[in-house]
């Protein structure tokens with residue numbers, strides 16, 4: 548019989564504690580990445596969750612770069628794995644994450660749970676308004692619907708007008724997309740006089756970015772669609788950890804599936820009522836597991852029940868921000884450092900200033916003021932942005948010398964978008 552370490556797990560339920568013990572035993576036995584990280588952890592001694600080192604995405608990316616193409620975070624031989632995902636990322640290579648058939652079934656079950664809680668039933672017809680790229684959430688959405696025996700209506704590869712027409716023709720009862728795209732679809736419906744196309748839609752399920760937890764975005768979607776806006780949260784590395792409160796009060800976490808910690812900048816537990824970074828340990832995904840994964844998502848720590856009295860762990864307001872300065876624009880991760888890199892590639896470019904702002908429609912945009920000499924610098928910069936970053940940026944050339952110079956404190960980034968309510 549294989550050895551199972553003792554884990555000090557006082558904050559975990561008995562079921563979660565057992566699952567954590569099993570997981571730690573498994574990675575110590577089989578997983579080279581975690582075995583190396585847990586060096587010094589005594590499997591025979593008492594072990595606390597907080598004794599395990601938190602894991603950042605950067606560490607996984609570095610491991611994968613050293614051991615291409617999949618890295619060493621593998622608990623089984625490669626032939627056991629059936630799904631390959633990629634995280635999105637504008638800087639550096641994306642991270643590949645593998646799932647076994649068992650892990651994929653786990654995703655499917657959790658997405659079905661989210662949908663059930665959100666009120667989706669077998670008779671629903673759910674329009675999937677995304678492109679089915681290498682990102683897990685699209686495929687997990689489809690799987691969750693299959694589990695519920697609801698109808699999935701893929702709209703990949705269609706322009707927005709055709710999507711609206713399809714939604715109308717099949718009388719879709721729900722639309723699943725990013726919050727940014729939900730707003731875009733509304734905009735197109737108004738422009739094309741197709742508002743009636745959305746009449747059958749009762750629910751808008753949002754994915755891929757935190758917008759649906761933001762009150763302003765949420766109410767804009769709910770008003771525009773005359774439908775309920777449903778949020779959920781997850782990461783390729785950590786699984787779908789946040790399911791929507793059915794009464795609309797933020798997110799909940801199934802703690803028998805995910806060990807959940809909220810920590811400050813120095814990785815100490817945050818006080819009640821404070822915001823902090825969410826660390827997630829998925830307890831039953833064993834193929835490419837993560838322990839104490841740093842999600843970068845900021846949530847508020849509370850031991851209260853949600854106003855509707857639901858028992859599962861409550862994240863008031865859902866995901867209220869990000870720990871890094873990454874900005875999500877139209878579903879794309881934007882790093883100011885990547886924009887700077889592009890500016891620097893244009894010869895003769897000087898100081899610059901990035902402004903993130905919201906159009907009256909609610910769509911986020913980027914303005915880049917940049918000091919450029921005469922010539923075709925602006926066009927070159929536009930090309931670089933589009934090709935390297937996949938971004939459409941409004942470039943405003945200004946006279947050299949006119950922009951303020953950073954003095955070490957001031958920043959080149961201005962965020963004029965509405966403040967996220969509840970952000971720390």
Ligand SMILES: [Zn+2]
Pocket residue numbers: 792793794796799853854855856857
């Ligand atoms: Zn609730």
